[in-house]
Amino acid sequence: MTKYKTIIFVRHSESTNNVSKRTAARTWGLPRSLEDTKNILSLLTIPMDSSLSEEGLQMLEIQRVEFQRVLQEQQPPMEVVLYSPLQRAKQTAISLCKGLPLSISTATDTADPAPLPLELSEHIYEKSLSEYLGYKSFPTRVHSFVAELQSRHERNIVVVGHSMFFQTLVPEIGRQKQLMGNLSVWRAALTAEGSFQDVCLLVHGWRSGLEAGKGKATTTTTSTEGVEGGK
Numbered sequence: 001m002t003k004y005k006t007i008i009f010v011r012h013s014e015s016t017n018n019v020s021k022r023t024a025a026r027t028w029g030l031p032r033s034l035e036d037t038k039n040i041l042s043l044l045t046i047p048m049d050s051s052l053s054e055e056g057l058q059m060l061e062i063q064r065v066e067f068q069r070v071l072q073e074q075q076p077p078m079e080v081v082l083y084s085p086l087q088r089a090k091q092t093a094i095s096l097c098k099g100l101p102l103s104i105s106t107a108t109d110t111a112d113p114a115p116l117p118l119e120l121s122e123h124i125y126e127k128s129l130s131e132y133l134g135y136k137s138f139p140t141r142v143h144s145f146v147a148e149l150q151s152r153h154e155r156n157i158v159v160v161g162h163s164m165f166f167q168t169l170v171p172e173i174g175r176q177k178q179l180m181g182n183l184s185v186w187r188a189a190l191t192a193e194g195s196f197q198d199v200c201l202l203v204h205g206w207r208s209g210l211e212a213g214k215g216k217a218t219t220t221t222t223s224t225e226g227v228e229g230g231k
Contacts, residue, residue, distance in 0.1 A: 014056035079154035172199035181205030
């Protein structure tokens with residue numbers, strides 16, 4: 001019997017928050033237009049549950065073909081898609097799987113499973129304000145998700161979530177964070193001990209908006225690191 005689980009990680013498509021951060025960086029925090037002002041002020045919203053941007057929706061239309069190709073190439077096939085409770089990740093998961101036979105549920109639903117169920121996971125959200133302030137531990141929550149993955153009966157799982165979460169969860173992704181673009185697709189093997197091995201970037205995403213373009217197919221890199229540490 002296989003001793004590891006195959007996990008595919010997908011970062012959500014470009015959100016309005018991503019646009020706001022680029023605006024703040026481009027203007028040094030000094031808005032030059034009403035649109036700049038709106039973008040920068042949106043960064044003060046708590047909680048940061050931003051939706052996808054207009055370009056983010058367009059990215060999904062482009063990346064869906066590549067994502068579904070990746071799914072079709074996986075043997076054995078993927079069994080479930082887990083997504084973050086934040087709307088940008090849920091929108092991404094549903095859109096990427098458009099056209100596939102699906103069942104959309106939450107962790108408390110008892111709906112009959114479909115060939116590829118979509119299921120909400122309460123652990124997969126970006127770093128919260130209380131975690132930034134130190135009242136709660138972000139790495140502890142990340143470790144809780146590893147336990148969730150290990151406890152599930154499925155051995156081939158897609159996870160749609162967030163950049164910082166994935167970088168903390170999988171150290172090799174953290175070391176290659178410059179490649180963690182919106183809609184980038186990664187694969188790793190989760191061992192029984194809770195470490196991630198054979199980490200590889202399958203499909204490049206977008207780092208700086210739709211116009212900047214994205215990379216092409218990549219080569220494989222490996223890691224035998226666990227999820228110790230992180231922030």
